[in-house]
Amino acid sequence: MLDVKAQMPSSREWKTVPFDPRFPNQNQxxxxxQNxxxxxxxxxxxxxxxxxxxxxxxYFRVYRSLCPISWVxxxxxQIKQGTFPGKI
Structure with missing residues (x-):
């Protein structure tokens, strides 16, 4: 089995977020x-x-690429205030 680092492209090679089979639709x-x-x-x-x-x-790079800055x-x-709806 290959090392995880060997499978990941370097940070300069990323043009877009890699495909995630959990989210196959256009709406990301x-x-x-989730990221x-x-x-x-x-x-x-x-x-x-x-x-x-x-x-x-x-995960940071993926969500920063996909999410609008206003959402983040x-x-x-909300996390600072303790009102974030997700479970972290």
Whole structure:
């Protein structure tokens, strides 16, 4: 089996988000939201274990590419206020 790093393109090679079979339709709203959640869950888990958060960068890059900035800003404000509807 190949190493995960060997399968991922370098950051300069990405032109668009890779295909995710969980979200095959044109509307990528759920993909955006799920990657936002996955990023924050990854950060929380890695910090809890005392490990590097570098593997979480993938989710960050995907949600930053898919999500409108206004959504991300609103979700981050909701997280700070404790009113975010998702489970992180």
């Amino acid at each position: 709203t759920r993909n955006c939201y 936002f959640l996955d990023y924050h869950r990854c950060i929380k888990a890695m910090n809890h274990r005392g490990k590097s958060t570098q593997p979480c960068e993938y 800003q609103r979700w981050n404000e």
